[in-house]
Amino acid sequence: MKRRTLLKRLALIAGIAAVPFKILRAEAATIKTLKRPFHPFKVGALELMVLTDGHIALSPVQPTFPNGSEQAEKALLQKHFRSTEAVDLSMNLLIIKKENDLILVDTGTGGNFGPASGWMLASMADAGISPETITHIVISHAHPDHVGGLLTKEGTPVFPHAQVHIARLEHEFWMAPQQDFSKSKFQDKKLLAAFTASTQTIFKTLQEKVHLFEHGAELLGCLRMELAPGHTPGHTLVHVYSGSEELVHVADLLHSDVLSFQHPEWGFNGDTNFELAMATRKKILANLTQGRQKTFGYHLPWPGIGHVRKQGEGYEWVAEAYAFPE
Ligand SMILES: [Zn+2]
Structure with missing residues (x-):
């Protein structure tokens, strides 16, 4: 050449x-x-949307799910092609539009857990939702990864026009002078005290806007509040209904779509009452299976929508599948 x-x-x-x-x-x-992802869908006549607040990786795995052996937990995660080093918790925020109401369920970390979370406001902006337009906020329970987004860093309300709904039982527990954490496996007293103090500050700041509900109550013509105690004393499942359709928001009943379903008895170290939370987890999983309930999990993999199926001695999470990214 x-x-x-x-x-x-x-x-x-x-x-x-x-x-x-x-x-x-x-x-x-x-x-x-x-842009941050958002996932719109419908329940009957209601328009819903899932937004992300980011994620929190819990590592190492075994002490987080204390009743299983390290070997068994790693083997199960490996079987599901997952990391054996950490369980990565999504933080899925649910928004419900009913006529003139825009309802937000839980508010994320507020940026108190590092840069991998606290994305709620950025997610809302990307979805075209302004915090001023949120009319109601429903709190499943008052842990900092659920109520952290209620106040700005300066301590002012993020949602100036929103009424805040929380179970009376839950509010009473956190606002009391002393909290009983003796039945929890989480024993970092300093951290628990810090969580309690920040929750108290939030609810004192917002007290004019706070409405306490009893379990079994119906709110805003589309929500039924069910007590699911253990994770916290007033931990609440939010049934979202319209016509014959229903979605059950199970909040912090389940923290891993593998471990918590196949072995609900392995527990979760963040539960306030470890044994009660385990009994509740088993009972609700059975209920969800029998009713073929459409289910939404705050910490389950994005966007957190799916169904529960019986699998051997335990259960299995069947995530909703989508033909295209909507
Ligand atoms: Zn949580």
């Missing part, structure tokens, strides 16, 4: 090779500027 031809060919190859590099750079830029 003549030298000039060879150079030409090399230039051509170099030219072609340069193209994918350009594309790669463009793709990287696009990924960086990607």
Whole structure:
């Protein structure tokens, strides 16, 4: 081959090779500027949307699910092609639109758990929702990854026009001078005291806007509040209904879509009453299976929608599948 031809060919190859590099750079830029995801869907006549507040990785795994052996937990995670080093908890926020009401269930961490979470307001902005338009906030329970988003860093309300609904039982527990954590396996007293103090500050600041509900109550013509105690004393499942359709928001009943379902008895160290939470988890899982209930989990993999099925001695999470990203 003549030298000039060879150079030409090399230039051509170099030219072609340069193209994918350009594309790669463009793709990287696009990924960086990607919007936060949001997932719209319907329950009867209600319009719903899932937003993300980010995620929290719990590591190592075994002490988090204390009743299982490290070996058995790692083997089960491996069987499901999961990391054996951490269980990564989603934080799925549910928004419900009913006529003129815009209802938010739980509010994320408020950025108190590092940069991997606290994304609620960015997610809302990407979904075109302004915090001013939220009319009601329903709190499943008062842990900091659920109530942290109620106040700004400066301690003012994030949702200026929202009424805040929380179970009387839950509110009483956290606002009391002393909390009984003796039945929990989580014994970092300093951290528990810090959580309690921040929850008390939030509910004192918002006291004019706070409404206490009793379990069994119906709220706003589309929500039924069910007591599911153990994770906290007033831990609440939110049944979202319209016509003949219903979605059950199970909040913090389940923390891993693998471990908590196959072995609900392995427990969760963040439960306020470990044994009671375990009994509640087993009972509610059985209920969800029998009713073929559409289920939503705050900490289950994005967007947290699916069904529960019996699997051997335990249960199985069957995540909803989507034909296209909506
Ligand atoms: Zn939680």
